[in-house]
Amino acid sequence: MCAYLVRGPGGPRGEPIVRAEEERISLALPYFDGLSEAGTGQLMAGALLQRFPAQAELIRQGDRPAFLHVVVEGRVEVFTRYRDRETTVDVLDAGESFILAAVFLDSAYLKSARALTPVRLLLVPADAVRAVFRQDPAFAEKCAADLARGYRRLVKEVSNLKLRSSMERLANWLLHQVRRDAGSRHFTIPFDKKTLAAKLGIAPEVLSRNFAALAEHGVKVSGKLVEVTDLARLEAFARPEAVIDDPGY
Amino acid sequence: MCAYLVRGPGGPRGEPIVRAEEERISLALPYFDGLSEAGTGQLMAGALLQRFPAQAELIRQGDRPAFLHVVVEGRVEVFTRYRDRETTVDVLDAGESFILAAVFLDSAYLKSARALTPVRLLLVPADAVRAVFRQDPAFAEKCAADLARGYRRLVKEVSNLKLRSSMERLANWLLHQVRRDAGSRHFTIPFDKKTLAAKLGIAPEVLSRNFAALAEHGVKVSGKLVEVTDLARLEAFARPEAVIDDPGY
DNA sequence: CGTCTATTTGAGGTTGCTCAACCGTTGTGG
DNA sequence: CCACAACGGTTGAGCAACCTCAAATAGACG
Numbered sequence: 109m110c111a112y113l114v115r116g117p118g119g120p121r122g123e124p125i126v127r128a129e130e131e132r133i134s135l136a137l138p139y140f141d142g143l144s145e146a147g148t149g150q151l152m153a154g155a156l157l158q159r160f161p162a163q164a165e166l167i168r169q170g171d172r173p174a175f176l177h178v179v180v181e182g183r184v185e186v187f188t189r190y191r192d193r194e195t196t197v198d199v200l201d202a203g204e205s206f207i208l209a210a211v212f213l214d215s216a217y218l219k220s221a222r223a224l225t226p227v228r229l230l231l232v233p234a235d236a237v238r239a240v241f242r243q244d245p246a247f248a249e250k251c252a253a254d255l256a257r258g259y260r261r262l263v264k265e266v267s268n269l270k271l272r273s274s275m276e277r278l279a280n281w282l283l284h285q286v287r288r289d290a291g292s293r294h295f296t297i298p299f300d301k302k303t304l305a306a307k308l309g310i311a312p313e314v315l316s317r318n319f320a321a322l323a324e325h326g327v328k329v330s331g332k333l334v335e336v337t338d339l340a341r342l343e344a345f346a347r348p349e350a351v352i353d354d355p356g357y
Numbered sequence: 358m359c360a361y362l363v364r365g366p367g368g369p370r371g372e373p374i375v376r377a378e379e380e381r382i383s384l385a386l387p388y389f390d391g392l393s394e395a396g397t398g399q400l401m402a403g404a405l406l407q408r409f410p411a412q413a414e415l416i417r418q419g420d421r422p423a424f425l426h427v428v429v430e431g432r433v434e435v436f437t438r439y440r441d442r443e444t445t446v447d448v449l450d451a452g453e454s455f456i457l458a459a460v461f462l463d464s465a466y467l468k469s470a471r472a473l474t475p476v477r478l479l480l481v482p483a484d485a486v487r488a489v490f491r492q493d494p495a496f497a498e499k500c501a502a503d504l505a506r507g508y509r510r511l512v513k514e515v516s517n518l519k520l521r522s523s524m525e526r527l528a529n530w531l532l533h534q535v536r537r538d539a540g541s542r543h544f545t546i547p548f549d550k551k552t553l554a555a556k557l558g559i560a561p562e563v564l565s566r567n568f569a570a571l572a573e574h575g576v577k578v579s580g581k582l583v584e585v586t587d588l589a590r591l592e593a594f595a596r597p598e599a600v601i602d603d604p605g606y
Numbered sequence: 607c608g609t610c611t612a613t614t615t616g617a618g619g620t621t622g623c624t625c626a627a628c629c630g631t632t633g634t635g636g
Numbered sequence: 637c638c639a640c641a642a643c644g645g646t647t648g649a650g651c652a653a654c655c656t657c658a659a660a661t662a663g664a665c666g
Contacts (some may be wrong), residue, residue, distance in 0.1 A: 190520040209505035218512045248497045255504035256458035262511035270558045271439040309519045
């Protein structure tokens with residue numbers, strides 16, 4: 109019933125009821141913003157707030173969803189496997205949820221997920237999610253909006269993969285990071301380069317060479333530290349496009 | 358307000374109100390199945406049923422959604438552009454809808470769409486969709502399920518693109534067609550090979566060579582006609598996986 | 607029968623992959 | 637404190653998958 113309670117060495121410990129303090133945290137999540145009292149209560153009644161150590165396997169593709177997962181703290185990598193290959197579909201930060209689509213349709217996970225850092229997850233029972241969806245229009249709208257945004261993110265990802273070279277994808281990813289940091293000229297890559305390579309859909313070696321090649325286009329890298337020395341130059345090379353690159357679009 | 362009424366030579370003619378006969382057609386669409394009377398009425402009140410000639414541009418990426426589009430008849434290609442490149446995201450048959458996510462979020466289209474054949478579309482005003490979503494839980498659930506399925510389709514597409522070679526994608530696409538025709542050994546490709554190539558994310562020349570290469574794996578092609586001479590062999594090569602290839606998964 | 611468009615084929619270049627060796631950090635045990 | 641794994645990343649070499657450009661064919665159509 110709840111595989112999480114027994115999985116992993118020294119890791120997850122179940123807390124059968126979300127305590128007041130932690131409920132406050134959960135409510136602060138964009139996810140539950142503006143919900144009815146009743147709905148919130150129902151969602152939280154069976155919810156668990158759990159910790160997992162880095163590298164813990166959170167869900168496994170093919171399994172059936174028992175909970176909606178919301179990242180409260182830490183970073184989660186969502187990926188798919190095929191034969192002996194594996195690729196990153198997304199990397200999620202605190203405040204984001206995953207596998208809503210599987211929960212909603214009550215279908216098997218298409219993806220697996222692992223903790224990239226130690227994480228804290230809010231686990232909301234799948235049937236509660238479905239029930240509250242039917243009762244609380246505000247929540248229904250929230251879910252649908254989430255699904256719609258997720259859909260659109262993937263449409264962009266498909267365009268990104270099919271229409272751009274790996275260099276272009278990397279360049280645009282860098283611009284994305286820079287923009288997110290309010291235009292700061294340097295930032296640190298928030299996870300392993302191996303993970304970044306998987307996210308961009310290339311081999312780690314190619315990422316390495318691409319970084320080297322971007323020196324020509326106003327980017328300097330040392331370790332996880334990236335400095336954009338010539339933003340205009342990088343933009344000229346990356347040629348970002350609103351429809352693919354604007355997060356809010 | 359309604360660009361469709363004036364676009365295209367000899368093409369679309371608007372019908373301000375959906376006639377009874379045509380409403381029956383619309384109601385037969387899976388989309389409106391099980392909806393409340395009131396909801397149906399509201400959706401249909403401002404709906405248009407329109408014809409477009411083959412090749413007509415139905416929506417253009419970057420525009421704002423005025424209607425939810427449902428394919429009543431014919432086939433529609435959904436694609437994205439970037440610089441001078443273009444790629445097919447999906448090909449839709451009768452009964453399927455498109456740009457629900459954009460309508461729901463009231464955001465600009467991420468994709469363009471064109472008619473591959475002469476088509477008949479049901480155009481449901483975007484604000485009606487949003488309004489009925491809030492009023493009719495059955496419709497809300499339908500929409501969310503549609504969004505969730507669309508999301509999952511794209512997750513599979515991303516896996517398909519990132520984890521498989523173009524040969525493998527083609528082989529699995531063939532298996533897909535065969536399975537859809539209840540296991541018949543031969544079928545005709547339902548659109549241009551150029552379109553198929555774009556859907557698979559490769560240049561037309563590569564598709565051509567891939568078809569030739571699949572002769573080794575139990576596939577014979579002449580024109581648009583495909584015959585699977587050795588299903589077991591093709592499956593051994595394609596190695597389909599439920600998580601990526603089962604439509605209902 | 608010409609004319610167009612779709613597809614195939616050939617040639618040659620690019621991009622990205624794999625394998626293997628190497629480097630720099632980090633962590634460990636003696 | 638030092639040698640030595642161990643790990644993540646980089647680099648080099650060779651190969652495979654794809655792409656582009658240019659012709660040659662094959663159909664579809666008037």
